Amino acid sequence: MDNRKRNLLEQETQRKYMLLLFQTGLKEIWTDQYRLKVLVLYLLTALLFSIIRPWDLAYSGPDIFDAASRIAFSLCFPILVFGGLAVLIMWAGTPSRxxxxxxxxxxxxxxxxxxxxxxxxxxxxxxxxxxxxxxxxxxxxxxxxxxxxxxxxxxxxxxxxxxxxxxxxxxxxxxxxxxxxxxxxxGLPKMLRWKDEYLQSDFPSCRLVLGESLLGTVSLDLNLIPHVLLGGGTGSGKSVLLKLMLMQCLKQPNINVTIADFKGGVDFGGSWRKHPNCKLILDRDTLIAYLDSVAEKLEQRKDLLGKAECTNIYEYNSHESIPMDRIVFAVDEVAEILDKTGLTKAEKEQVARIENRLSTIARQGRAFGIHLFLSTQRPDANILSGQIRNNIGYRICGRADNVLSMIILDNTDASNRIPHDAQGRFLTGDGTVFQAYWFDDAKEMF
Ligand SMILES: Nc1ncnc2c1ncn2[C@@H]1O[C@H](COP(=O)(O)OP(=O)(O)O)[C@@H](O)[C@H]1O
Ligand SMILES: [Mg+2]
CATH class of the missing domain: 3.30.980 (Threonyl-tRNA Synthetase; Chain A, domain 2)
Known part of the structure; x- marks a missing residue:
């Protein structure tokens, strides 16, 4: 683009901008006392000048030049007053700095x-x-x-x-x-402690409170956001956030939680195991049996909802006397259950079956109150199939490199916007950065 063209564009933009400042100024003057006072002062001064007419006073005799300048002054005066008024209004509409x-x-x-x-x-x-x-x-x-x-x-x-x-x-x-x-x-504090009073007041509820952004509390409603995909590098705070969500589920009377942890369940100690609504799965065979039973339940619920002429569990539970419980399935590292590397053919088939079941739940679980909370730190697109990923609308990513951020959020924002030493700081798919509440599951569970 040549300079002439650039200048033309610049002038056009400036004209538009000035018009806009003028419009804003007109509004501002009536809402801002200071600007209104300046305007009134200006108009009074102009009125005073038009009464005193100082250019007439300067005219002393029948000198032809004096007469001409007097006429010029009296003609220019209104133009100057209106010009000054326009500048004043634009000034009123121009934000400071x-x-x-x-x-x-x-x-x-x-x-x-x-x-x-x-x-x-x-x-x-x-x-x-x-x-x-x-x-x-x-x-x-x-x-x-x-x-x-x-x-x-x-x-x-x-x-x-x-x-x-x-x-x-x-x-x-x-x-x-x-x-x-x-x-x-x-900015956001580095640490925000969880308090039980954050639990939603409309108990029992399907709303989980995650933390705080600069705009306020960040929470999610399982009726609207059925599944969550959580990513982040080691030490970014995924496990703490996942546990925070699961803990809130378990505080509700109508949510059952099942956690797959093939590391022997070391991350989920006494209070998790003792809770009547929480179940740990430690091996692949049990996981397959469990996911099969969930898929069966999904089909049964389809029938039940169809017969009750309800489109989802929320509607069903608000009509029927015996409510359906919600089922949450969580994994702290999906690679643990989905990675096929180094497995035998039979084991790979088992993993394919797990994958298949998870896809079905991801696709259809929403209406039937069956939820997935999956978390991962492995930047490997092969682990999490498109089928599962694309059906999990709500994605949260902690500090991460470009690759992991891309896998979780479909953009590299987490690597740009989350400081590389941050703990418990996350970015949601809609661009909200928040500090997750920190809580110690060993001390503060139930
Ligand atoms: N919400 C949080 N606020 C402050 N610090 C946190 C938070 N979550 C985690 N941390 C810190 O980060 C450490 C690692 O958290 P963790 O959840 O185990 O990370 P990850 O599972 O991503 O590896 C924790 O031991 C804790 O000290
Ligand atoms: Mg972890």
């Missing part, structure tokens, strides 16, 4: 193909009802820079603007971008 924020974005290369930087339109405080959040929302004219680019560059934007970004949203179709930010020094 707009220029420096735009310059900072330019420095990190957040520009469109014409080299134009997104333009800041409004800055407002967004105080959610959560005590942790005091969010400033910056709204930009995107100028053709798509949301995906803002997301990719979010770490750079955070440094450039000295903030943490809690969320990035589109508005006005795709024309505008909203950044939900908090000051850099008030």
């Amino acid at each position: 707009a220029k420096s924020i735009q310059n900072n974005l330019q420095r990190i290369g957040l520009v469109n193909h014409a080299g134009e930087v997104p333009l800041l339109v409004t800055v407002r405080q967004d105080e959610t009802d959560d005590a942790h959040s005091k969010i400033t929302v910056l709204e930009f004219l995107a100028c053709g820079v798509p949301k995906s680019v803002w997301e990719q560059k979010s770490a750079d934007i955070e440094t450039a603007l000295n903030v943490h970004i809690a969320d990035i949203q589109e508005s006005d179709g795709k024309r505008r971008i909203r950044l939900f930010t908090v000051p850099a020094k008030s």
Whole structure:
């Protein structure tokens, strides 16, 4: 693109931006006392000048030049007043530090193909009802820079603007971008202890509370999010988060939990084993028998729901006197049950059967209250088949390299947005970073 064309585009954008600032200014003036006072002062001064007419006072005699300048002054005066008024309104509509924020974005290369930087339109405080959040929302004219680019560059934007970004949203179709930010020094804490009071008040409930993002509590409702895929490198906090979810399930009277742990169940000690609604599976044969029984249950529930003319377990349980329980199947490392390397032919067939059953549950479990919580740290696409992965809509990834982040979230955001030493810090598929609650299952279980 040549310079002339670039200048034309720039001028067009500037014109649009000025018009927008003017419109915003008109609104701001009526809502902001300070700006309204400045406007009133300006209008009073203009009125005073038009009454005193200082250019008339300067006219002392029948000098032809004085007469001409007097006429010129009195003609120009209204134009100057209206011009000044327009500038004042645009000033009222211009967010403070707009220029420096735009310059900072330019420095990190957040520009469109014409080299134009997104333009800041409004800055407002967004105080959610959560005590942790005091969010400033910056709204930009995107100028053709798509949301995906803002997301990719979010770490750079955070440094450039000295903030943490809690969320990035589109508005006005795709024309505008909203950044939900908090000051850099008030980011997420490194540790948030679990408290039993976080359990949902509408007990029994299908909502599991995971942790806190800059925008507030992060939770999931099993009615809407039936399955969870959890990824992250060693020590990222997967096991703690998985246990946090399972512990909340077990606090509900109507959820049965089964955990496959081929390492001998060492990760799930006394309190898990003693719980009447929790079962551990330690070997492949038992797992196959269990998954077969779940598949059978799924078919039975299909019939039951069909006869009761309900489309899902939620509807069924709100009508029928004997509610169906929910079934949660969890694995802390899916590779343990799905990796075929080094297995005999017969064992491989068994693994294929497990895989097949998990696919069926992933595809059909939602309506029938059968849930999968799968966790993995192995960046190997072959382990987790597309069939299973694609049917697990809710993905969470802790600190991870590009490959693992890609497998879990279908993008490399976890490796960019989660610090490499973070523990218990996760990114959800919808782009929310949160600190998971930490709890010690040895002490705080039941
Ligand atoms: N939510 C959390 N908040 C703070 N620290 C955590 C959290 N979750 C885990 N950790 C720390 O990270 C360590 C590893 O956690 P773990 O769940 O075993 O990781 P992974 O299963 O991913 O290997 C824990 O021992 C704990 O010290
Ligand atoms: Mg672990």
